[in-house]
Amino acid sequence: MTEDAPKTLLYENGAEGKICLTNILGNLMVETRKIRSRKRVILSVLSVIVVLGGWFVLTTVLRWVPPAFLPPPQNILTDFFRLLNKSYVGHTLIGHTLVSLQIVLGGFFLAVLIGIPLGIMMGWFKRIEAIVDPMFQLLRPIPPLAWIPLSLLWFGIGISSKIFVIWLSAFVPCVINAYTGIRLTEPLLVKAALGLGVKRQWDLLREVAIPSALPVILGGVRIGLGSAWMTLVAAELLASDAGLGYMMQMARRALEPSIIILGMLIIGILGAIMARGLQMLEKRICPWVMDKER
């Protein structure tokens, strides 16, 4: 764990030769890592090509699969360009996408904004935990989708009912992770802070507990984003008058599978982009967390 940092050795055993050797070894390791990542990119691109190619061959060249069952990929592309600025069931493709994004981001940000502070407070103040936890435990097992009927009753079929349901679905992991992260604060670090002159609870929370919980909190945000997307589509399929899920539902009724798949692809791509963005943000916010997977 310690010997791999070349500069490490400077004071520990001072042998110049050893420093050089570790440097070389370090560089070698970086090199192999580079090669490995290049290989990975090639493999990933290949796999996409193979899947798309197989799809094309099955539907267009061999015609084993009827287009009503699985339309060929080029149909999806044409539909994409066709619907970009042509209205379909009330909105253009961009319009539907924006409605969905608005709902997802609205619900998600509200969840982050309310869930994280609440989780932190529950983790830090025993009294707040005692007040909030029973309610939370009771409501938590209810799947967010089970709230849809009630939220329709409360907010109507517009976007607020869906924002509410999505807020719920992203809220739960935000609260749980913030709570857990704070509770996992290393007591030794609290002791260290106390011995360095921190006196107020608030300073301990701000300077020790929150930073130490941050990686766990961001993990909760990532989970929250995932469940926000998941809930979005289900909510839109069930009850809405716009959005990607609504568009897909209408396309099913009109027997237009290529539009269904188009909707799925857009959801997949947007979800992946947002997850990736969040990952990069995490790296910026927590530069001290060594990522072992990546």
Add this chain to the structure above:
Amino acid sequence: MQQDKIFADHVSVAYEKDDESLLAVDDVTLSIQEGEFVVIVGPSGCGKTTFMNTLAGLVKPIRGKVFMDGKQITGPSAERGVVFQQFALFPWKTVFENVEFGLKYRGIPKDERREIVRKYIRMVKLEGFENSFPHELSGGMKQRVAIARVYANMPQILLMDEPFGALDAQTRTIMQEDLSEMFMMEKRTVVFITHSVDEAIYLGDRVIIMTARPGKFKKIINVTADCLIPNRRNLGYDDVVNLKAFRDLKRELWGLIKAEIVEKRIL
């Protein structure tokens, strides 16, 4: 008479565990003078950490009181800086920010803080690592940061709980020499805990041997005052451990500790 820097007056500490009370420190009395380097050595589990936490104000005694400069210690304070075996650096702060941490709470202005942090990072020989994060450092370097962090914070007394216990033997020797040197350069009152007899004799002005749990003081040896190892602070570690005076003292201390381990069967 000069007032004691630290005075522990018949201190007992116990832990509550499943309705049972476990006595960790038993009726210990100790006074420490300003500028003294006191080492407490004893078998593991004997209550060394507990006693030190009591001095730090992190643990309350069930009987007895602890005073600093005549005032009773009731809680943790920046006046008693602690170095832990497990470093306890803030992983989200750089080396610089870790060392700076306590200074912010003393209300020292930014420019002055920077000067102080620089000085102590230099003292622990970590120039160039100011912007590294703890996870980028070796164990020895982490402990250097932790030492700089308390030194910079100017506590009245420094409490070190087996600070080199997690380090390999080579690193440890160098750290011991450097700490001895720092202590010479900038005299502080230090309470240092270890289970290494060598370390205790090499560093301590006064070495206290603790019994197995519940910990009491078995013997106190005045290494410096009784001039048991002449000229020790000016010699390197190797030279000191090869002195006959050192070996004799070591044999005596080890005999006392071994007796504790064997008698109380805490192996």
